[in-house]
Amino acid sequence: MLSLRDATLPDRHWIDFVLRHVDPALSVTRTLARIAAIRVETSDIKTFVLRPSKGALAFAAGQSVPVRVTLGGVVYERPYSPISEPGERDLSISVKHHPGGVVSSWLHERAAVGDLVELGEPAGDFVLPPSFPARLLFVAGGSGISAVYAVLRHALRERHEIDATLLYYARRPADFAFADALHALERRHPALRVHLLAQQPDDGTPSAGRLSPAQLDALVPDHLQREVFACGPAPLLDAASAHWSAAGCAARLHRESFAPLPDARDDAAARTVVPVTFRRSARTVDGGGPTLLAIAEAAGLRPATGCRMGICRTCTCTKIAGRVRDRVTGAVDDAPMSRVRLCVSEPLGPVTLDL
């Protein structure tokens, strides 16, 4: 039976339908944002200044914000770390163009000032703790500089004199985004050191080399005493993890990866086929991985997803039983009734999910 409340309050989606005819940027169910400006940072990185219709979006420096675009009737979502400061009205994201990437290609090749995108809920724990240590080390590779730049600026805003070092790796000198801004920060903050480490300099100088114990000892002799925030491609993060783990300091290393995980086609040959049971759906399938999400979708199920790379936690589900490996952290989980992220969990044996 309809209650008075149901009868008198229009459905929120109906309100959206009406609002859309007044202004496509208005919505009571979604956070929409117009592209207010586009800046070229490097040959393959552009910054998009987004103006949310509902005012400033609440997020913490280092978190990522899902950006959704609808192309050909299909909604695509990718997480990006804002480089603008929390509380600012406009939200700025810097996007690296991945040839073949649907969202980054649209943003780089088609998007124009005035276009609308949708923003999701900010998420992620690549953030400074409320009382952070006096000495910090930041490690960034490629587009991982966005999250690192946001956290670094937050640290400097909170403590002007903080002792911080940035190691920023890119292929060529022209590939360093925000280079001028980083050097300006270095001039303003006496205890900040910025090292731009080009792997393939085009001016005849030798390569700065990849992250290694010898390089760390040379550039940051006290690196093992620092709290470390690293974001970049998997080889850089794996090298960092190996070094800090071998030194018994793994807990000091906070890492974030934005590289898309391989999809089902990439490592089909390496996967093991295991039975996966979806308890609520009363289905058991031979899981052909590589992730529980891929197995669920291949079985015709449509669990909620967002980033599909282990960041937003939208796909988190209860694992009733079974042994899985987290493809981001490498952690193996065989505890019953544990919460797992489907998009990055790889079954190592029979698994039962509450799905």
Ligand code: FES
């Ligand atoms: S979809 Fe975002 S963590 Fe799985």
